[in-house]
Amino acid sequence: MKSATVVDNLDQPVKRGRRFPLKWKWALGAAFGIFIVFSIFSILLFNRLTAIMMDQEKTNLHDTMTLVVERLVNQSKPLTYDTVLPYLRPDLATDSDQVPKVDQNAKQNIYTDSIIVKLAREDVSVSIYNPKGQRVYASRKVPTKFKRLNHVSVMKEQIGQAAGFVGRRPIHSRTTGKIIGYVQVTTQLGTLKHDQHQLLLAFYGLAILAFVVSGIVGYVLASYFLKPIQLMTDTIDVINVQPQAAKRIPMTRGNDEFSDLTQLFNDMLDRMQRYIEQQEEFVEDVSHELRTPVAIIEGHLTMLNRWGKDDPEILNESIGASLQEITRMKSLVQEMLDLSRAEQVEVHYPNATTDVKAVTNQVFNNFKLIHPEFTFTLDDDLREATLVKIFHDHFEQILIILMDNAVKYSQKRQEVHLSISRSERNVEIAVQDFGEGISEEDLKRVFNRFYRVDKARSRDKGGNGLGLSIAQRLVDSYHGSISVDSVLGNGTSFRMLFPVYHPEATEETTPTEQTPTE
Structure with a gap:
């Protein structure tokens, strides 16, 4: 038996040990x-x-x-x-x-x-x-x-x-x-x-003919029905050689188990490739964002090592600057972890539900308490508890991100408007501020990682440019949608839509009692 070997050239088939094919x-x-x-x-x-x-x-x-x-x-x-x-x-x-x-x-x-x-x-x-x-x-x-x-x-x-x-x-x-x-x-x-x-001879001849014809028909049918498996094997060979390859199994015309298996397999490859891309983006983004604070800390330590240890003023300034950068690094790492987890909620929180009305009112009251100088307005059109399929903490995190952005960029007119309403199928949550607004050019990239509308002012306000990206990934992961409208100088409005969840009459689980699936 020859052991299986994998070649580097994607055009060449993978060699496998001798075997008796399933078609035969x-x-x-x-x-x-x-x-x-x-x-x-x-x-x-x-x-x-x-x-x-x-x-x-x-x-x-x-x-x-x-x-x-x-x-x-x-x-x-x-x-x-x-x-x-x-x-x-x-x-x-x-x-x-x-x-x-x-x-x-x-x-x-x-x-x-x-x-x-x-x-x-x-x-x-x-x-x-x-x-x-x-x-x-x-x-x-x-x-x-x-x-x-x-x-x-x-x-x-x-x-x-x-x-x-x-x-x-x-x-x-x-x-x-x-x-x-x-x-x-x-x-x-x-x-x-x-x-x-003569009759026996006829039966013998027909038996041989039936054996040959059935063998040929069986081989042809096996080749036809097992073609998706062969395509799947070829795709796996390519993915093993190059995990980031875009090759997928062609969908069959028939509506059968093989077509379902092909769809599931392609979806699995898409998720795997998405996770690999997320990991690569995570490493690239973290290394890019950590380069500046690391360089700053290195510069201060180098200065202290050369001649700043004997100067108390320079020592205190360097230590303070280094601690500030370390704090920002911790915040950045935590936000990157939140972003990575936001892209995997379908694995960890498949059955979590949340009462939109209760959580929205809770976040609204918390911001009124934290920022008494602001005027917060809530338009709640929900007459009863309304459930959506999202983990409680994630829905709260999305609202906090949007409300926190509204507060940061509304320093002249300190007013934030929050509203919730529903239709037959969806729940809509809107957060509107009356601050600086966003230009049309920046509006297209506002959900990109580490993108800041005004980088200097955003850094002064403590932002890393990941909040809106985290919010968008969470909303998308729970099959919702988020959009933004803005007029430069007049404010910005974020709107979210989530499908309404209708539990069966026998379900008695409360939204806050949902726990993540590890």
């Missing part, structure tokens, strides 16, 4: 299955046909005996060769006067006489015996023994080297009622054996 297993399995079924059917059919042919031979034997008796029953004296021949073989009678009138036509046309036709068969022999058991006529010499019987008998006996049927019957005179002779008819089964042999 399927084809041979179908062929053997159909062959066995066909064999059983053939055996039953052969036995039935054989029984029918045996019954037909018996019927022919009975008919022959009946016909012979009907020809000879009108005589009153014991049968002799001279009295039998005109009735059974009128074509051989030398004296036309001896041939009965009913058989005159038979003498003229031997091919229409029923008795001549039956006696002409090679496997049929008719023997006539007188009352003493002496044979007076035989159409053919057959090695069978005579048995005197007073009733009709048909038995299977050995006739020479082959088996056959022997029929015996007494002949009663129609005029006197006495026995004037006996008829013995033998039917050899050579023709039957020949027919059986």
Whole structure:
């Protein structure tokens, strides 16, 4: 067995160990299955046909005996060769006067006489015996023994080297009622054996043909039905060589289990690739953002190491600046972790639900308490608890991010408006401020990571440019939508939509009792 090896070239197939392909297993399995079924059917059919042919031979034997008796029953004296021949073989009678009138036509046309036709068969022999058991006529010499019987008998006996049927019957005179002779008819089964042999050859040929055809059909069907698996294998080979490859399994036209499996497999590859990209982006973003505070801390430490240790003023300034950068680094790392987790909520929080009305009111009251200098307005159009499928802490985090941004950029007109409403399918939450606003150019990139509308002022306010990105990822992960409208100098409005969740009547779990799935 050769071990499997993976090549670096995506155009070359992956080499695997020797194996017996599933297509051949399927084809041979179908062929053997159909062959066995066909064999059983053939055996039953052969036995039935054989029984029918045996019954037909018996019927022919009975008919022959009946016909012979009907020809000879009108005589009153014991049968002799001279009295039998005109009735059974009128074509051989030398004296036309001896041939009965009913058989005159038979003498003229031997091919229409029923008795001549039956006696002409090679496997049929008719023997006539007188009352003493002496044979007076035989159409053919057959090695069978005579048995005197007073009733009709048909038995299977050995006739020479082959088996056959022997029929015996007494002949009663129609005029006197006495026995004037006996008829013995033998039917050899050579023709039957020949027919059986031909039938077996036909069955053998059909069985071989069925095996071959079923194998070919099974192979073709296996190739067709297993094509998605082969495509899946090829895709896995490519992904193993290059995890970031965009190759996916082509969707099949049929609406079956393979199409469902293909869809699930492609979705899994998409999620895996998305997680890899998120990891790479996370590393790149963190390394980029940490470069500046690390450089600042390194500069202060280098200065202290050279000559600043003896100057208390420079020492305190460097330590304070370093601690400030470390605090910002901690905040940045925490926000990056929140962003990474926001992209995996479908794994950790698949069944969490939240009451939008309760959480929105809670966040509204908290901001009123924290920022008493601001005027906060809440328009709550929800008359009852309204559930959406989102983890409680994540919904609260989204609202805090939007409210915190509204407070940061509303220093001139310190007013924030919060509203919640619902339609038949969705809940809408809007946060509006009346601050600086966002230009049309910046509005397109406001949800990008580390993007700041005014980098200098945003850094002074403690922002890292990740809040809105975290909010968007959370909203998207819970199948919601978020949009922003802004007029430069007049304020900004963020709107979110979440599908309303309608629990079944039997569910009694409260939203705040939901716990994440680890």
